[in-house]
Structure formats: C-alpha cells, structure tokens
Amino acid sequence: xxVEPKQFRVAPSSGVPIFRQIIDQVAAxxxxxxxxxxxxxxxxxxxxxxxxxxxxxxSKAYSRLEADGLxxxxxxxxxxxxxxxxxxxxxxxxxxxxxxxxxxxxxxRQLGLSDEQILSVIHQTLRGRPDGS
Amino acid sequence: MAPDVIRCANLxxxxxxxxxxxxxxxVIPTGSxxxxxxxxxxxxxxxxxxxxxxxxxxxxxxxxxGEDPWDLSAATKARLGYVPQTVKxxxxxxxxxxxxxxxxxxxxxxPQWCSELLRKWELDGSAWVRNLSGxxxxxxxxxxxxxxxPDLLVLDEPAASLDPxxxxxLLRSLxxxxxxxxxxxxxxxxxxxxxxxVASHVAILGNGVIDFFGELDELKDSxxxxxxxxxxxxxxxxxxxGSLRTEIAGKTAVVAVAxxxxxxxxxxxxxxxxxxxxxxxxxxxxxLELHDA
Numbered sequence: 001x002x003v004e005p006k007q008f009r010v011a012p013s014s015g016v017p018i019f020r021q022i023i024d025q026v027a028a029x030x031x032x033x034x035x036x037x038x039x040x041x042x043x044x045x046x047x048x049x050x051x052x053x054x055x056x057x058x059s060k061a062y063s064r065l066e067a068d069g070l071x072x073x074x075x076x077x078x079x080x081x082x083x084x085x086x087x088x089x090x091x092x093x094x095x096x097x098x099x100x101x102x103x104x105x106x107x108x109r110q111l112g113l114s115d116e117q118i119l120s121v122i123h124q125t126l127r128g129r130p131d132g133s
Numbered sequence: 134m135a136p137d138v139i140r141c142a143n144l145x146x147x148x149x150x151x152x153x154x155x156x157x158x159x160v161i162p163t164g165s166x167x168x169x170x171x172x173x174x175x176x177x178x179x180x181x182x183x184x185x186x187x188x189x190x191x192x193x194x195x196x197x198x199g200e201d202p203w204d205l206s207a208a209t210k211a212r213l214g215y216v217p218q219t220v221k222x223x224x225x226x227x228x229x230x231x232x233x234x235x236x237x238x239x240x241x242x243x244p245q246w247c248s249e250l251l252r253k254w255e256l257d258g259s260a261w262v263r264n265l266s267g268x269x270x271x272x273x274x275x276x277x278x279x280x281x282x283p284d285l286l287v288l289d290e291p292a293a294s295l296d297p298x299x300x301x302x303l304l305r306s307l308x309x310x311x312x313x314x315x316x317x318x319x320x321x322x323x324x325x326x327x328x329x330x331v332a333s334h335v336a337i338l339g340n341g342v343i344d345f346f347g348e349l350d351e352l353k354d355s356x357x358x359x360x361x362x363x364x365x366x367x368x369x370x371x372x373x374x375g376s377l378r379t380e381i382a383g384k385t386a387v388v389a390v391a392x393x394x395x396x397x398x399x400x401x402x403x404x405x406x407x408x409x410x411x412x413x414x415x416x417x418x419x420x421l422e423l424h425d426a
Contacts, residue, residue, distance in 0.1 A: 012326065012329040012330040013325075013326050013329055013415045013416070013417070014413065014415055015353060015357075015412070015413025015414045015415045015418070016353070016413050017349070017350035017353045017354060018329075018330075018350075019350055020350070048308070049308075052301075052304070052305055052308060052330060053308070053330055053331070054166060054308065054311075054330070054331050054332070054333055055308075056166075056333050057333070057350075060350070106408075110408075
C-alpha cells in the first residue's frame with residue numbers, strides 16, 4: 001500500500017520549517033496506524049509537486065526520517081515505513097517519552113491541576129485507547 | 134563544476150555620494166534556490182545588477198562562475214539566465230516569434246524544451262505579446278531566460294506585479310523548472326510567503342549589508358520569540374544574551390532571540406526564576422524582528 005501525496009498538507013508560512021512539518025505528519029500517520037510497516041511514502045518528486053514545495057525540502061525530511069529509523073530507503077523503489085525499532089534500550093525509549101510529557105505537565109500546572117487530577121487524565125486516556133498500538 | 138556559483142566579499146556600490154551596498158559578503162552554493170529578501174530600496178536590484186555585470190561595482194570583489202562580472206566571457210554569459218523586474222519584449226511579435234528571435238542569439242538554444250514549457254505553462258505560441266497578461270508575460274520572460282538551459286537563473290522581483298493566482302502559477306513554474314537540482318536560482322522579493330515555499334536558502338539584505346544568509350529551515354529553527362513570565366516584577370537589568378529585541382512589561386517580557394537552544398532556555402529559567410514559552414516565527418515575523426532591531 002502507498003500513501004497518497006494528498007494526505008500531506010503543509011503550511012509554508014508557519015514558523016515550523018516545512019521539512020519538520022512533513023516529518024511530524026509521517027510520524028503522526030505511523031502513530032495513528034494510518035501508515036503501517038512496509039507502506040511506501042510518495043516519491044520525493046511526487047510529494048514536492050503535490051505540496052508545491054522545493055524538492056530538497058522533501059528529501060531533507062525523508063533523510064531525517066531515515067536517520068531516525070522511521071523509514072528505510074529501498075533502492076530503486078523509494079521510502080518504506082520501517083518496522084518499529086525493538087533494539088533501543090528501555091532507558092532510551094523512556095527518555096524520549098519523558099521529553100514529550102514534560103511540556104504537557106508544565107501546561108497542566110499552569111492550568112492549576114493537581115497531581116491526582118493529572119494522573120486521572122492519564123489513566124482515562126490510557127483506558128480510552130487500545131494498548132500495545 | 135565549482136562548488137560556489139556566486140562569491141562576493143565586501144562588495145560596495147555607490148551612486149555618486151549615495152551608498153547603496155556597503156559591503157556585501159555572500160557565497161551561493163551550486164544547486165541552491167536563494168531568496169534575496171529586503172525592504173524596498175534595500176539594494177536588491179542593485180546587487181543583482183552588479184552580479185550580472187549590468188552595473189560596475191565601486192569596491193570589493195565579486196565572482197560569478199569564478200569570473201569578474203564586469204568582464205564575463207561569452208561562455209560564462211551563456212550559463213546565465215536573467216528575468217528582469219519588468220519583462221520587456223516587442224509587443225508586435227507573437228510569443229513564438231519572440232522565442233525564436235531570442236533563441237537566435239544563443240548557440241545552445243533548446244527549441245524543443247521551449248515548446249514543452251509553452252505547453253506546460255499554457256502559453257499560446259500564436260498570441261500577440263501585447264495581449265498577454267502580467268502573469269503570462271512573466272512566464273514568457275522565464276522561458277526566454279531558460280531556453281538555453283542556464284546553470285544560474287536570476288530573477289528580479291518576478292512576482293511583484295502579479296495577483297495571488299499569477300504568483301502561485303509562477304512559483305509552480307519555477308519549482309517545476311528547477312526540480313532537477315542542477316540549477317542555481319537567485320530571486321529577489323519583498324514578499325516573504327513567495328520565498329517560504331520555494332527557497333532552500335535565504336539572504337536578508339538590509340541597509341546595504343547581508344543581515345543573514347543561510348538555510349531557510351535553519352533560520353526558522355534558530356530565531357524565536359520567547360515569552361518570559363515571572364512571579365514578581367522583572368528586574369530592570371533583565372536581559373537575554375543574543376537578543377534582537379526585548380520588551381519588558383511588569384511580570385512578563387517578550388524577547389526575540391537570534392539563536393535559541395535548550396541550554397539558553399534553561400539558563401534563563403534558572404537565572405531569573407521564570408517560566409519561558411517559545412514561539413515559532415515565520416519568515417515575515419523574523420524579517421520584522423531583524424529589521425526593528
């Protein structure tokens with residue numbers, strides 16, 4: 001299966017660089033299950049044309065995704081969604097997750113939420129989603 | 134091929150006693166698409182004309198493909214394509230005639246490619262030039278500047294006179310024409326949104342010098358606005374290293390910073406005991422922050 005270039009959308013006049021927007025969208029599609037291991041990304045040329053952005057911007061995004069291990073380059077075919085990494089240490093994965101949690105907690109404090117309230121939101125959210133995804 | 138298409142060091146240009154360029158340093162790598170950004174009257178057109186040998190520089194040095202712009206060899210000239218701010222062609226010719234006429238000046242003209250571009254960009258070869266719209270005229274200018282497949286394409290405010298639809302069309306054509314990655318493009322504009330889509334690099338010209346040159350992504354990643362909130366009034370001496378602009382109002386401050394990283398933010402938090410929010414800036418915001426400073 002392949003993703004349609006139309007599934008991507010960028011806002012060139014955002015403060016977030018376009019290549020980062022593409023990376024975030026691929027990551028979000030993978031996280032939500034919209035993209036699965038083995039799916040192909042659109043070619044650099046296709047995506048650049050559909051988004052009307054510079055081809056170098058797209059290839060930069062793809063190179064970063066490859067470096068991060070989210071996709072793998074298949075010679076002559078393009079970029080394929082890689083299998084989720086299992087060989088990273090738990091400490092490593094925990095650290096990455098912590099970096100995502102920290103800003104959310106900061107915001108929760110600003111909203112005046114207590115530890116119990118924050119934890120209950122987390123529990124609720126965990127229950128609302130199928131685990132292991 | 135040389136790694137750098139354009140190099141200038143301390144390039145200066147004065148008209149009589151009026152200094153326009155006060156020492157421009159710029160190195161443009163092969164294959165980049167560079168947006169030259171500046172306010173009206175910043176000297177964008179002057180810089181472009183100096184680089185193309187249409188104006189003689191007053192002091193400093195410049196090279197294009199390793200040669201002095203004022204003394205370019207015919208071989209190097211054949212590697213350049215230029216679309217001026219206003220495309221002026223004979224109104225009494227048809228589109229096709231203008232293309233053939235221009236092509237006659239170039240030994241390596243590629244008529245087949247021109248026909249392909251005409252079709253792709255929806256220009257009617259038999260239309261009279263005097264009947265073309267602004268956007269069509271700009272697209273014709275682009276074809277005339279590219280028919281010999283130049284290695285360096287220079288456009289001076291290509292989209293300034295176009296409406297949003299015409300601008301988008303021109304940008305699409307430009308992306309299309311440069312997608313093979315071998316062309317180097319330099320285009321000037323004061324419309325930041327034009328640049329954000331197509332440019333790989335940005336050069337910001339202000340007051341006759343280059344305030345910033347680098348990758349657009351890098352610029353967006355490093356220049357940020359930070360909002361500082363403190364429990365008590367911020368002290369008078371509150372300052373952030375490398376700030377472009379600081380605005381303090383009681384317990385909060387807004388600071389534009391040229392190079393934000395995690396360490397800087399941690400330092401601010403611990404030194405002043407404050408919370409810090411980082412705001413991403415788009416190119417227009419960055420441009421304004423750089424020029425208000």
